[in-house]
Amino acid sequence: MTTLHRAAGERFTLHLTLNGQRRSGEAEPRMLLCDFLRHELQAFGVHVGCEHGVCGACTVLLDGRAVRSCTQYAAQADGADIVTVEGLAEPGTLNEVQRAFAKHHALQCGFCTPGILCSVTHFLRDTPAPDEQQVRDMLSGHICRCTGYAPIVAAVLEAATAIRKGS
Ligand code: FES
Ligand code: FES
Incomplete structure (x- = not known):
């Protein structure tokens, strides 16, 4: 069963690359990607404002493209390569x-x-x-x-x- 065909409330494990590191976390089918990144993977640089795709605060890079993480389900990012603001430069440096x-x-x-x-x-x-x-x-x-x-x-x-x- 793919992550996109789970029963409501059923928790499952997602695996993805976050800022160059392989990471895993638990999600529910309707969990938003922004919430998964913040609450499961502690990527607190992902800010959540409007939660419906208007303000852009939650934007991350998903497989190299800028996406609003409040308009994606976490399940859609299974296996993806995600970069948040924390990964735009080496720690302690600015690009x-x-x-x-x-x-x-x-x-x-x-x-x-x-x-x-x-x-x-x-x-x-x-x-x-x-x-x-x-x-x-x-x-x-x-x-x-x-x-x-x-x-x-x-x-x-x-x-x-x-x-x-x-x-
Ligand atoms: S929180 Fe505003 S676009 Fe995602
Ligand atoms: S909303 Fe305060 S710096 Fe942009």
């Missing part, structure tokens, strides 16, 4: 995007930041030389109540340049 966010004060309370950083990672991989409008279009999938977005846009554009120079 180019994170350094640019710090330099431009692109976060205040930080609630939106982990999801935005995951989306930016995917975005810059697909769009290494974005213009401002492309960055704003990407950010339209994220709600930030603090910054007014301008410093985030500046940080993403600077990070794109830094990544291109470093590659």
Whole structure:
């Protein structure tokens, strides 16, 4: 029986790769991926805001693509490769995007930041030389109540340049 065809309430074990490490945890069929990552695997960098795919706070990388983990069941991630904000750089270091966010004060309370950083990672991989409008279009999938977005846009554009120079 696959993980997607379990009876309601039946608990089962999921196996996936989280930030480069093989991890397992218990889930129920209707458990959301964001809740599984936070409550079973203690990936507390996964923030949960709206819980219906609007705010972007829960965004993680699933097999390299940015996804909203509140719109996926945990069962759908069985066997997947997941990266959360905790896995974007080596522990104790910052990558180019994170350094640019710090330099431009692109976060205040930080609630939106982990999801935005995951989306930016995917975005810059697909769009290494974005213009401002492309960055704003990407950010339209994220709600930030603090910054007014301008410093985030500046940080993403600077990070794109830094990544291109470093590659
Ligand atoms: S908590 Fe997932 S999009 Fe808002
Ligand atoms: S920094 Fe507070 S919501 Fe974005």
